[in-house]
Amino acid sequence: MEEILSIAKKAAQSAEVFQAFATRTPAHFEANRLKQIQTKETTGTALRLMKNGRIGFAQASGLIKPGDLVAMALDTSQFGQEVNFEFPGRQSYPEVKIHDPNIELVSIDDMITLVEQVIDAVRKHTPEILCEASASKGTATFKIANTKGNHATYSRTNFSISVDGVLVRDGDMLFVGDVRSSCSPITDHSLISAEIIRQLDRAKRNASITSRTLPVIFTPYGVASSLLAPLVSALNGKTVFDGASPLKDKLGARILDEKFSLVDDPTIPYGPGSLPFDDEGVPARKNALIDRGLVNQFYYDLCTAALAGTISTGNGSRNGGMPSPSPHALIIDGGEDGFDSMVKNIKEGIIIEQLMGAEQGNILNGDFSGNVLLGYKIENGEITGRIKDTMVSGNVYQLLKAVEALGNDSRWIAGYVRTPSIFCPAISVATK
Amino acid sequence: MKDQLSSALKSNNADYIEIRLEESNSSRIMYRGQRLEEAGRTASVGGNVRALVKGGWGFVSFNDLEKLPEKIALAVEQAKHVGKEESKFSTVPPVIDKVVAEFKRNPLDIPLSVKKDLLDEYNEIMLGTPGIQTTTIGYADGRKKVTLVTSEGAFIEQSRIDLTLRLNAVASRDGDVQQVGLSIGSKGDFSAVENLHGQAKDIARRAVALLSAPQVKGGTYTVVLDPVLAGVFVHEAFGHLSEADHIYENPQLREIMVLGRRFGGKHLNIVDGAAVPGYRGSFKYDDEGMSGTRTYLIKEGILNSRLHSRETAAIMGEQPTGNARAISYQFPPIVRMTNTFIEPGTTTLEEMLSEIKEGVYAREWYGGTTSLEMFTFSAGEAYTIRNGRIKELIRPVMLSGNVFTTLNNIDGIGNDLQMNQGGGCGKSGQSPLPVSNGSPHIRIRNCLVGGK
Numbered sequence: 001m002e003e004i005l006s007i008a009k010k011a012a013q014s015a016e017v018f019q020a021f022a023t024r025t026p027a028h029f030e031a032n033r034l035k036q037i038q039t040k041e042t043t044g045t046a047l048r049l050m051k052n053g054r055i056g057f058a059q060a061s062g063l064i065k066p067g068d069l070v071a072m073a074l075d076t077s078q079f080g081q082e083v084n085f086e087f088p089g090r091q092s093y094p095e096v097k098i099h100d101p102n103i104e105l106v107s108i109d110d111m112i113t114l115v116e117q118v119i120d121a122v123r124k125h126t127p128e129i130l131c132e133a134s135a136s137k138g139t140a141t142f143k144i145a146n147t148k149g150n151h152a153t154y155s156r157t158n159f160s161i162s163v164d165g166v167l168v169r170d171g172d173m174l175f176v177g178d179v180r181s182s183c184s185p186i187t188d189h190s191l192i193s194a195e196i197i198r199q200l201d202r203a204k205r206n207a208s209i210t211s212r213t214l215p216v217i218f219t220p221y222g223v224a225s226s227l228l229a230p231l232v233s234a235l236n237g238k239t240v241f242d243g244a245s246p247l248k249d250k251l252g253a254r255i256l257d258e259k260f261s262l263v264d265d266p267t268i269p270y271g272p273g274s275l276p277f278d279d280e281g282v283p284a285r286k287n288a289l290i291d292r293g294l295v296n297q298f299y300y301d302l303c304t305a306a307l308a309g310t311i312s313t314g315n316g317s318r319n320g321g322m323p324s325p326s327p328h329a330l331i332i333d334g335g336e337d338g339f340d341s342m343v344k345n346i347k348e349g350i351i352i353e354q355l356m357g358a359e360q361g362n363i364l365n366g367d368f369s370g371n372v373l374l375g376y377k378i379e380n381g382e383i384t385g386r387i388k389d390t391m392v393s394g395n396v397y398q399l400l401k402a403v404e405a406l407g408n409d410s411r412w413i414a415g416y417v418r419t420p421s422i423f424c425p426a427i428s429v430a431t432k
Numbered sequence: 433m434k435d436q437l438s439s440a441l442k443s444n445n446a447d448y449i450e451i452r453l454e455e456s457n458s459s460r461i462m463y464r465g466q467r468l469e470e471a472g473r474t475a476s477v478g479g480n481v482r483a484l485v486k487g488g489w490g491f492v493s494f495n496d497l498e499k500l501p502e503k504i505a506l507a508v509e510q511a512k513h514v515g516k517e518e519s520k521f522s523t524v525p526p527v528i529d530k531v532v533a534e535f536k537r538n539p540l541d542i543p544l545s546v547k548k549d550l551l552d553e554y555n556e557i558m559l560g561t562p563g564i565q566t567t568t569i570g571y572a573d574g575r576k577k578v579t580l581v582t583s584e585g586a587f588i589e590q591s592r593i594d595l596t597l598r599l600n601a602v603a604s605r606d607g608d609v610q611q612v613g614l615s616i617g618s619k620g621d622f623s624a625v626e627n628l629h630g631q632a633k634d635i636a637r638r639a640v641a642l643l644s645a646p647q648v649k650g651g652t653y654t655v656v657l658d659p660v661l662a663g664v665f666v667h668e669a670f671g672h673l674s675e676a677d678h679i680y681e682n683p684q685l686r687e688i689m690v691l692g693r694r695f696g697g698k699h700l701n702i703v704d705g706a707a708v709p710g711y712r713g714s715f716k717y718d719d720e721g722m723s724g725t726r727t728y729l730i731k732e733g734i735l736n737s738r739l740h741s742r743e744t745a746a747i748m749g750e751q752p753t754g755n756a757r758a759i760s761y762q763f764p765p766i767v768r769m770t771n772t773f774i775e776p777g778t779t780t781l782e783e784m785l786s787e788i789k790e791g792v793y794a795r796e797w798y799g800g801t802t803s804l805e806m807f808t809f810s811a812g813e814a815y816t817i818r819n820g821r822i823k824e825l826i827r828p829v830m831l832s833g834n835v836f837t838t839l840n841n842i843d844g845i846g847n848d849l850q851m852n853q854g855g856g857c858g859k860s861g862q863s864p865l866p867v868s869n870g871s872p873h874i875r876i877r878n879c880l881v882g883g884k
Contacts, residue, residue: 030681031681031682034488034514035488035489035514036488036489036490036491036510036514036764037488037489037490037491037510037511037513037514038490038491038492038493038510038764039491039492039493039506039510040492040493040494040762041493041494041495041496042478042493042495042762043495043496056471057470057471057472057473058472058473058474058475059472059473059474059475060474060475060476060477061474061475061476061477061478061495062476062477062478062495062496062497063477063495063496064475064477068475069475072473072475073473075473075544076459076471076472076473076544077471078544078545079461079468079471079544079545079548080468080470080471081467081468081469081470081471082467082468108513128684130681130682166682168682168684168685168688169684171688171836172805173803173804173805173806175803211650211651238464242464242465242565242566242602243565243566243604244565244566244602244604244609244611245609246607246608246609249607307467321460321462321470321472322469322470322472356801356802356803356806356808357799357800357801357808357809357810357830357832359799360798360799360800360801360808360809360810360830361798361810361828361830362609362610362611362827362828364602364609364610364611365608365609365610367827369810369830369882369883370808370830370832370882371806371807371808371832371880373803373806388806389806389834389880391650391808391830391832391880391881391882392882393650393830393882393883393884428650428883428884429650430650430651430652430880430881430882430883431880432652432878432880
């Protein structure tokens with residue numbers, strides 16, 4: 001790193017190097033049986049430099065000569081983005097617990113046993129189900145250094161398990177599943193088994209439904225697959241700066257129901273999205289994006305913040321290229337209603353567990369539309385079965401303007417968002 | 433290097449081992465509105481070892497190529513930990529070959545400044561259109577060389593050049609935001625992304641027009657799809673279900689997907705094949721060293737064949753089709769599509785439209801996905817059809833269906849096959865894989881359309 005910086009410094013005004021080293025060991029199951037064990041190692045180095053008022057950028061996976069990386073970055077700096085910010089100097093960072101040494105103690109056989117326990121429990125309930133599953137553990141180390149004198153590093157451990165079951169019955173295909181992840185080892189299979197069994201129970205029969213507007217409960221998975229993408233896009237400082245966000249003039253305005261609050265919090269101990277600083281070396285912090293229905297804040301990286309005349313919120317993330325704003329760990333405030341009591345209050349309605357294709361629409365506008373991959377019918381306060389061949393569509397801003405209730409069942413979905421079930425009074429349903 | 437790799441493979445006790453080494457270079461340019469957002473270059477070196485022992489697999493990927501014998505030993509040890517049965521893996525003749533990259537107008541020979549100037553032209557056209565709020569443009573090109581060595585004695589070196597361009601125009605008025613995009617791809621021909629000025633103007637105008645377009649009422653309609661969207665449809669609605677890795681270990685699905693089952697009318701023929709030359713899904717050998725083929729998935733409406741890796745073919749007792757592909761050295765090869773298309777029929781678009789009283793004409797694509805049984809795909813552009821005529825612009829629609837019924841509802845297949853290369857396919861975390869898909873215009877009865 002130091003060598004890259006010192007070469008870069010000779011040719012450019014300032015420079016920043018970011019490195020990531022990761023190892024991961026997944027064990028994959030197919031058709032209820034162990035199929036493959038993997039070991040994956042990755043090393044990546046990214047160089048950003050500022051020369052003659054422009055930014056050059058180059059990155060390498062695997063070994064590269066420092067001089068070659070610098071030459072590549074200099075090459076692009078002739079055309080690159082205009083410089084409007086400075087790399088941060090020495091920073092002090094919050095202490096965020098994200099490294100659990102117990103990960104080292106987990107053996108492949110422990111991981112295999114965990115998955116087998118889930119599959120056994122699920123098959124005990126539904127013998128003909130076929131599960132595809134994986135358990136994975138890993139460690140990632142990130143380093144950042146720049147010519148302004150900042151240098152820092154952190155390591156994060158990760159453990160995740162995902163189980164997807166498919167059940168083919170009378171030409172019908174039913175998909176159920178759960179994913180959990182943490183910085184610490186997951187040793188108890190029961191939460192995952194229970195979630196999958198709950199889905200199987202609710203979908204036991206098929207229920208019929210006609211095209212109309214109905215009350216809807218989004219389960220935590222339903223929220224993640226239907227409602228989240230438009231909000232994440234609209235609160236992105238870059239979308240706002242470009243004028244492409246419907247929230248661009250709404251800072252401080254109440255646009256959603258008072259019950260709805262959304263924060264990005266990367267400082268939660270052992271959260272899979274937690275970290276002490278972002279991929280530009282800016283300290284991580286908790287950002288209240290929507291506060292009781294009010295647009296409170298957008299999220300920024302260094303460059304976008306400079307364009308917008310504000311400061312970075314610590315959301316610079318690298319997803320295969322230069323940093324850009326991205327949330328780390330979103331949390332939607334939970335409520336007090338039990339899931340069952342929400343269901344009891346609905347005479348006729350639907351529950352959305354998984355919506356397929358919701359991100360394919362014009363999410364900028366808040367519109368979403370999708371096929372209910374997994375969802376249930378409610379009749380007279382009871383779940384009567386699975387709905388199929390059904391599409392729903394709506395607009396996130398209209399739906400969340402009047403939230404009937406928030407569940408007390410908050411949970412993390414894939415480590416990226418923690419959300420309760422959300423009960424909204426009306427969604428448009430189209431069916432055959 | 434060849435002898436070194438081959439001897440490293442010999443000394444281990446496994447049913448099959450492969451080493452895949454990869455070297456790649458790419459560059460990309462991204463704009464958001466007036467702003468050049470990123471000009472960057474990437475270089476990558478890495479490899480993997482995959483071993484098969486008694487039906488179990490071990491896979492090790494790495495960037496450090498130095499300690500290869502250790503990586504091989506680890507992959508074999510992992511495979512042994514898994515394997516408890518008999519390995520089933522189709523035999524293919526081990527090939528020694530070197531495939532150089534195909535190109536017409538090589539993007540790698542074109543200076544970055546020329547590429548940037550071209551993007552500037554498109555961007556100015558879009559941004560200069562009244563009502564356009566902003567744009568996004570992403571251009572990328574790159575070269576990749578993959579070397580495959582197997583314990584059976586294959587040694588294959590293949591290089592390819594790939595390029596993609598996405599233009600997106602965003603219009604905004606009174607808090608309403610609409611967007612229209614265009615995706616282009618090519619295997620080594622920069623001229624594919626040149627001379628798109630007219631299309632850039634077109635998408636910008638359409639984005640603005642969408643602001644005042646109404647939304648369709650949700651329900652079932654007779655829909656006509658243009659070749660681009662019909663290509664996405666065939667990929668999502670049927671292509672994924674014909675990937676044998678979804679089927680081979682599922683007895684119920686094997687029954688449902690039995691060869692000879694009728695899926696559509698006699699006019700329906702669906703093909704996939706890397707041996708169809710010149711597209712982004714074309715290659716000589718797949719990532720298990722099997723030659724690319726051309727496979728009729730559906731012939732005259734009947735399920736004729738499916739896409740295989742060497743393992744799925746052996747387990748199902750069918751011929752391998754050369755469809756095992758890995759997006760990079762960080763992943764093992766899995767069953768993937770290549771170039772997938774509906775063969776042309778004899779009907780014209782006018783004939784298809786003429787019989788429709790009320791329907792939807794959907795063009796271009798925004799996205800698509802499948803759960804195997806159910807699929808959704810979204811149009812980039814849509815119009816109402818009334819009394820046999822394409823009428824007013826409506827907001828882009830999402831269409832959805834059930835694979836076991838929808839193919840049967842195709843009652844018109846046009847004579848105007850077109851291939852689209854702008855998309856990338858995602859599966860099991862490996863995305864976006866270069867593929868192409870295509871179709872002539874098709875008409876589908878009773879198709880579920882999402883809306884108000």
